[in-house]
Amino acid sequence: AQKITQTQPGMFVQEKEAVTLDCTYDTSDPSYGLFWYKQPSSGEMIFLIYQGSYDQQNATEGRYSLNFQKARKSANLVISASQLGDSAMYFCAMREIQGRRALTFGSGTRLQVQP
Amino acid sequence: DTAVSQTPKYLVTQMGNDKSIKCEQNLGHDTMYWYKQDSKKFLKIMFSYNNKELIINETVPNRFSPKSPDKAHLNLHINSLELGDSAVYFCASSPEGAGGTDTQYFGPGTRLTVL
Numbered sequence: 001a002q003k004i005t006q007t008q009p010g011m012f013v014q015e016k017e018a019v020t021l022d023c024t025y026d027t028s029d030p031s032y033g034l035f036w037y038k039q040p041s042s043g044e045m046i047f048l049i050y051q052g053s054y055d056q057q058n059a060t061e062g063r064y065s066l067n068f069q070k071a072r073k074s075a076n077l078v079i080s081a082s083q084l085g086d087s088a089m090y091f092c093a094m095r096e097i098q099g100r101r102a103l104t105f106g107s108g109t110r111l112q113v114q115p
Numbered sequence: 116d117t118a119v120s121q122t123p124k125y126l127v128t129q130m131g132n133d134k135s136i137k138c139e140q141n142l143g144h145d146t147m148y149w150y151k152q153d154s155k156k157f158l159k160i161m162f163s164y165n166n167k168e169l170i171i172n173e174t175v176p177n178r179f180s181p182k183s184p185d186k187a188h189l190n191l192h193i194n195s196l197e198l199g200d201s202a203v204y205f206c207a208s209s210p211e212g213a214g215g216t217d218t219q220y221f222g223p224g225t226r227l228t229v230l
Contacts, residue, residue, distance in 0.1 A: 033217075035218065035219075037221075039156075043203065043223065043224050043226070044221065044223050044224065045205060045207075045221035045224070046221075047218050047219075047220060047221075050218055089156060093158075095217075095219075101146065101163065101170075101209070101211075101217075102148060102163055102171050103150075103158075103219055104160075105158040105159070107157060108157075
């Protein structure tokens with residue numbers, strides 16, 4: 001069974017600094033996708049970035065990048081130049097290609113950006 | 116031009132009542148999902164439909180019944196509501212590609228409070 005672990009319940013970062021949110025995963029499926037979602041205090045789930053298990057390069061989307069280390073089964077989210085609006089819950093999720101298509105989520109990390 | 120919409124956004128009701136949550140997507144996606152987010156923010160899949168066919172049915176009490184009248188709509192009906200049903204319910208949709216790269220897009224959520 002697939003599992004996602006986020007070991008940081010809460011993180012603080014100074015505005016304009018970079019921050020890394022940790023995510024490790026476990027799956028027996030050789031093909032899978034990894035996702036990060038942001039949930040601000042308003043409650044909606046916002047897709048941030050995707051990494052496929054066979055992608056050779058780390059994914060990037062603007063200030064977001066995914067540090068994918070397949071051998072270590074980690075998919076850390078890096079946010080560069082943090083902004084106050086980045087304060088939110090961040091969820092790592094995985095979807096197996098061969099198995100069921102639903103997302104399995106981690107427990108989330110609450111990020112607070114300080115001025 | 117909302118992609119995934121849910122109604123209502125808030126639902127407050129008494130124990131024992133029956134209620135429905137509606138979800139619609141205008142993205143042309145083939146697959147729709149219901150997720151439950153509990154009070155600790157943990158997200159878990161409940162159901163998934165592909166082209167009106169049920170493909171995932173997690174261990175959910177049979178008081179919960181999804182219905183998909185067409186591939187753009189997935190409703191959730193809950194009978195005999197209990198206190199433990201209080202949560203945020205998210206609808207999501209994704210295209211059905213060959214790989215696991217299909218990003219799931221979430222609706223705004225429905226906060227259900229059972230008194």
